Amino acid sequence: MSAPERVALVIPARNEDRLLPRVLAAIPPWVSSVILVDDASEDRTGEVMAAWGDSRARTLRAGRRLGVGGAILLGYREALELGATCAVVIAADAQMDLGELPRVLGPIARGEADYVQGNRFRGGAPRGPMPWPRVLGNRILSASASWAAGRPIADSQCGFTAASARALRSLGAGSLPRGYGFPAFARLEAHRRDLKVAEVPVSALYGTEVSGIRPWRDPALILMRIVWRGLARRLRELASRARAFASARRLDRAGGPA
DSSP, X not given: OOOOSSEEEEEEESSOTTTHHHHHHTOOTTOOEEEEEEXXXXXXXXHHHHHHOOTTEEEEEOSSOOHHHHHHHXXXXXXXXXXXXXXXXXXXXXXXXXXXXXXXXXXXXXXXXSEEEEEOEXXXXXXXXXXXXXXXXXXXXXXXXXXXXXXXXXXXXXXXXXXXXXXXXXXXXXXXOOSTTHHHHHHHHHHHTTOOEEEEEOOOOOSSOOOOOXXXXXXXXXXXXXXXXXXXXXXXXXXXXXXXXXHHHHHHHHHSOO
């Protein structure tokens, strides 16, 4: 694989001691650093990482809940400090096939993208087992994110993402919600900052993991925030057009007859 020189894996984790060992065992040897962000876990998540004993491991322990987005941003900062040229976010609950890492990294390695997001759907159907409420919620949120961005987004909630060092610095400077829905907002921010963005097909893997998403409250909050960002983008566009129109009018007056 032609990969960026120094690849960091960022693993946000809260109470994932049961499935985290499976994730750690699947990490390929060419990954340069593994950053586990223990988001104030109340189980043995931190102990699992310590017991792994791999020299690439970096464990960051949050003293209070950061939320999955806050944990990812903390991991991004650590990746930059370690000199990573690229950071890939993977879940601690074994929902990502790490055999697909080269595919996710590919557009960055080839210089085609600054930010890559996985797409777990093919023709509207998931590429693997996915609970139907997740499918329905994803379709609604992805359609809303597409409207907000002004361009198609196939799977706004996919957390299997890769970001170049440039994208890490850019996203870290943005104002992003720290909770669930972070992948959608990171994607919108990448577009807002004119980063080169690519989507790649990845598998949908759902098994015995327990979701921390509150079924009714969290998706509704995510949807409202996405819609707000879409409205803000359109207001910025209207303001830009108004300024351009006013400037053109001034030029016309200046160039007219005395």
